[in-house]
Amino acid sequence: GQSLEQPSEVTAVEGAIVQINCTYQTSGFYGLSWYQQHDGGAPTFLSYNALDGLEETGRFSSFLSRSDSYGYLLLQELQMKDSASYFCAVRNTGGFKTIFGAGTRLFVKA
């Protein structure tokens, strides 16, 4: 089976940096993705790591360590609009289905 663990909530202030961790257990692994979802909206894709290391996309970066079955999403220069839920997700062997973690609600305060 597959399971992903991430913190349920994180609070940070505007302009700060926040890291959202994700550990996973999968029967096969085809990459770790991150999605953002605002309340009432659809998830939107943020980043994807198939190999170990850091991927940077603007204010967002994502890291993966396959040997540790661990990854994180790093958000820099936080803005109020970054308040949302963030999901890590894995694709199973063959990369066909995407399974989501429980999500981390990020609250950004002024």
Place this chain on the structure above:
Amino acid sequence: GAVVSQHPSRVICKSGTSVKIECRSLDFQATTMFWYRQFPKQSLMLMATSNEGSKATYEQGVEKDKFLINHASLTLSTLTVTSAHPEDSSFYICSARLTVMNTEAFFGQGTRLTVV
């Protein structure tokens, strides 16, 4: 990015009736689409994989007779919640990828179903 359109965005129905939700890929062909269900402040739970021209593949614990999926064309998949009950009230979301191997999944806007 690619666009996936889901309709309706909100629906209220009476217990015992059926509701159909449509998911369309607007600017690409999707041989495969995915249907998720999400309860408030919870994760997206994969319900089924919709395959164009063939039967859907349901996840364990999902009643296929309850949640009917039809993928009749390369741009349209439908989810019908049959004989709806209040416990079926939820947020239903579809997604698709440009290709099976593509990393990014595009999601529809979601459908908020309320069964009264």
